[in-house]
Amino acid sequence: MSRRGRRLVVDARLDLTPIMSLVVHLIPLLLVAVRLREVAQLDSTARVVPAIRTSDGQALADQAERVVSVRVGADGFLVTGAGGLDPRIPCRGACAPDTYDYAALGQALVEARRLHPGQEELAVVAEPEVPYAVVVGVMDTARGGPDGPRFRQPVLVSGARP
Amino acid sequence: MTRRRDRPRRLGRASVLPVTSMVDIFTALLLFLLALVDPSMGAAADLLLPDARAAVDVTPGVRVRLSPAGLWVEDREVGAVEGEGPALRFPAAVIDADGTVAPLREALAGVRAAAGGEATPPLILECDERVPYLVVEQVLVSARAAGFERYHLVVDRAPG
Numbered sequence: 001m002s003r004r005g006r007r008l009v010v011d012a013r014l015d016l017t018p019i020m021s022l023v024v025h026l027i028p029l030l031l032v033a034v035r036l037r038e039v040a041q042l043d044s045t046a047r048v049v050p051a052i053r054t055s056d057g058q059a060l061a062d063q064a065e066r067v068v069s070v071r072v073g074a075d076g077f078l079v080t081g082a083g084g085l086d087p088r089i090p091c092r093g094a095c096a097p098d099t100y101d102y103a104a105l106g107q108a109l110v111e112a113r114r115l116h117p118g119q120e121e122l123a124v125v126a127e128p129e130v131p132y133a134v135v136v137g138v139m140d141t142a143r144g145g146p147d148g149p150r151f152r153q154p155v156l157v158s159g160a161r162p
Numbered sequence: 163m164t165r166r167r168d169r170p171r172r173l174g175r176a177s178v179l180p181v182t183s184m185v186d187i188f189t190a191l192l193l194f195l196l197a198l199v200d201p202s203m204g205a206a207a208d209l210l211l212p213d214a215r216a217a218v219d220v221t222p223g224v225r226v227r228l229s230p231a232g233l234w235v236e237d238r239e240v241g242a243v244e245g246e247g248p249a250l251r252f253p254a255a256v257i258d259a260d261g262t263v264a265p266l267r268e269a270l271a272g273v274r275a276a277a278g279g280e281a282t283p284p285l286i287l288e289c290d291e292r293v294p295y296l297v298v299e300q301v302l303v304s305a306r307a308a309g310f311e312r313y314h315l316v317v318d319r320a321p322g
Contacts (some may be wrong), residue, residue, distance in 0.1 A: 040217030040319040128296030136212040143216035
């Protein structure tokens with residue numbers, strides 16, 4: 001009997017189970033990653049104002065009467081318009097984005113808000129070397145906290161240097 | 163005596179689950195999720211966004227991205243930066259006498275002109291948290307010179 005007619009039968013179906021398993025694990029991983037990084041935005045306006053120097057005591061006093069401001073420097077915050085509170089809020093240790101005292105700033109802004117109930121704007125003046133993260137931290141603190149409303153419209157003031 | 167033909171017959175086929183259609187669905191789902199995650203909106207590898215709690219959802223606008231790697235307007239690179247950390251700066255050659263960054267101002271003016279007579283959209287600033295404020299200020303002054311008056315600062319929403 002001839003053996004030429006025999007054919008080898010091979011199961012050629014692709015085993016997709018491991019691929020499917022990989023994909024199934026990838027989906028929750030992506031969902032978790034998306035949830036961890038939720039992008040949002042802070043609204044602001046920016047103004048260019050004439051330079052105001054802190055050495056000009058009368059100009060600073062006049063400014064404090066009109067507007068609440070936070071100056072962000074390399075050594076901490078300087079808040080005007082917060083009444084009898086110490087306007088200087090130093091960093092907790094060496095100044096870095098996470099050592100600026102946002103809690104004390106929040107308390108000063110609550111007091112400033114109490115003294116200026118009709119005011120929604122807060123002027124934020126930052127020194128050139130201050131990291132952007134600190135400026136955003138000030139704006140975030142200005143918008144509110146658990147201790148009450150603060151200032152809904154932080155304004156980035158440019159052109160004014162302490 | 164039981165005859166052979168009365169016994170239960172066994173089928174010779176293997177019991178393989180047909181998963182091809184499921185793989186199709188999962189692949190489509192995966193592509194859908196990847197499309198939802200916009201990598202250009204704050205998820206760039208070289209961009210560390212600052213955290214904020216009192217933030218709202220991102221709205222449409224003209225996107226400007228500023229990182230230690232450079233400056234982009236709507237995914238088009240318009241300038242480079244020099245230095246690192248607090249010493250990061252735009253090259254002096256691109257700064258005009260009024261303090262604006264010339265390529266940025268021109269690019270934004272072009273975007274605004276392309277919008278025609280419609281209202282100027284807000285500027286959506288995606289800025290790295292390490293960038294010094296002087297550079298941010300130059301971007302904002304340039305945007306203002308190009309006619310943009312509203313700014314939204316993109317942040318990572320902090321928990322709580």
